[in-house]
Amino acid sequence: MNKSLTEKLESTFKDIRIAISEDSRIAVTAERDNVLAVLRFLKDAGFNHLALLSAVDWIEDDCFELCFILTSYMQNDDEVTGRQSLHIILKAKIPRKEPQFKTATGIFSNAEPYEREIHELFGIKFEGHKRLIPLLLEREYEIPPFRKDFDTRKYVQEVFDKIPSVENKDK
Amino acid sequence: MANKYSLHAIYFCTGCGIIEVPPVITARWDAERFGVIPVATPRQANLFLITGYVSVKTLRAIIRTYEQMYEPKYTVGFGSCPINGGMYWDSYNTIKHLDKYIPIDGWIAGCMPRPEAIFIAVTHLWTLIDKEMANGYIRYRENYNSYRRNQELALGKLDWPPLFPVSDEPQGNEQ
Numbered sequence: 281m282n283k284s285l286t287e288k289l290e291s292t293f294k295d296i297r298i299a300i301s302e303d304s305r306i307a308v309t310a311e312r313d314n315v316l317a318v319l320r321f322l323k324d325a326g327f328n329h330l331a332l333l334s335a336v337d338w339i340e341d342d343c344f345e346l347c348f349i350l351t352s353y354m355q356n357d358d359e360v361t362g363r364q365s366l367h368i369i370l371k372a373k374i375p376r377k378e379p380q381f382k383t384a385t386g387i388f389s390n391a392e393p394y395e396r397e398i399h400e401l402f403g404i405k406f407e408g409h410k411r412l413i414p415l416l417l418e419r420e421y422e423i424p425p426f427r428k429d430f431d432t433r434k435y436v437q438e439v440f441d442k443i444p445s446v447e448n449k450d451k
Numbered sequence: 452m453a454n455k456y457s458l459h460a461i462y463f464c465t466g467c468g469i470i471e472v473p474p475v476i477t478a479r480w481d482a483e484r485f486g487v488i489p490v491a492t493p494r495q496a497n498l499f500l501i502t503g504y505v506s507v508k509t510l511r512a513i514i515r516t517y518e519q520m521y522e523p524k525y526t527v528g529f530g531s532c533p534i535n536g537g538m539y540w541d542s543y544n545t546i547k548h549l550d551k552y553i554p555i556d557g558w559i560a561g562c563m564p565r566p567e568a569i570f571i572a573v574t575h576l577w578t579l580i581d582k583e584m585a586n587g588y589i590r591y592r593e594n595y596n597s598y599r600r601n602q603e604l605a606l607g608k609l610d611w612p613p614l615f616p617v618s619d620e621p622q623g624n625e626q
Contacts, residue, residue, distance in 0.1 A: 416508065416544075417507070417508075417544060418507040418508050418511065418544075418606060418607075419507055419544070419605075419607070421543070425543040425544065430543070432541050432542065432543045433541045435543050436540070436541050436542070436543070436547075440546065440547055440548075440605070441547075442604075443548075443551050443601050443604045443605060444551070444597075444601070445548065445550070445551055446550070446551060446554075446594050446597040446598055446601065447550075447554075447590065447594060
């Protein structure tokens with residue numbers, strides 16, 4: 281199945297790079313504009329579960345990388361079929377200067393909280409997301425806190441350490 | 452005071468320390484030997500065990516829970532994180548020094564403390580209650596201005612009314 285799937289992917293999409301790290305893991309690197317089409321293709325090919333959507337800040341390369349981890353519920357379950365389950369990691373880079381991407385909620389509706397999380401922690405905006413409101417954070421941050429140029433130590437010193445102790449003035 | 456042998460602990464879970472609490476309240480360590488039982492709502496509780504790191508969002512829940520408990524009420528910080536941030540000392544979203552926001556009667560140091568440490572803390576708390584040193588709820592009343600100010604520094608404007616009257620005058624040992 282691996283071979284036919286990778287061949288199909290390569291023939292359908294241009295500019296796609298496929299690396300097979302282990303038998304059960306395939307890393308697909310796609311261009312930014314292709315990602316949703318690849319996602320749709322993989323979903324139709326049986327990878328019907330978006331296990332995780334995450335982001336990486338490659339500050340030296342001046343880009344963010346989105347990672348979609350896909351798997352399938354039953355078809356590749358080794359208890360059902362006797363085969364090892366297959367994971368696909370779909371990666372795409374987006375420039376740091378223009379942190380925007382199209383929402384994947386139309387394909388996988390469970391991408392909704394992941395995209396909200398990435399939006400507030402990395403500041404990546406997802407066009408078409410209907411509810412891009414804060415998910416976890418209570419405070420407002422000038423730089424989204426998961427970006428590499430966010431200085432947590434400085435932030436802690438300026439915010440939490442400046443709050444005075446109530447009863448023990450030595451702290 | 453008589454209520455020291457019947458501490459009702461609010462079942463409030465935060466951080467990793469809460470994993471110690473199920474064995475403590477059930478058959479293996481059986482906190483009921485020390486008169487500690489968990490209750491479901493802050494309105495029935497007088498012991499508040501904060502069992503781990505406190506994120507800004509959790510702080511909001513902790514303050515609301517603490518203010519709903521009846522007096523006399525006792526708070527115990529469990530683990531390193533509520534004391535000084537622990538391993539989250541430079542986190543962007545973790546409150547260090549929980550005692551800046553609510554009064555704490557005692558701390559259990561460690562990461563993680565063993566379940567037995569909870570019982571040592573409970574017996575210490577008995578002593579403190581006897582000596583009237585477990586007076587966090589009185590200190591909260593006396594220094595409410597300062598506590599409320601710190602809560603607002605961390606959380607922004609609070610969307611619930613003050614528990615006690617707030618004045619602009621400095622009170623207690625506030626500068």
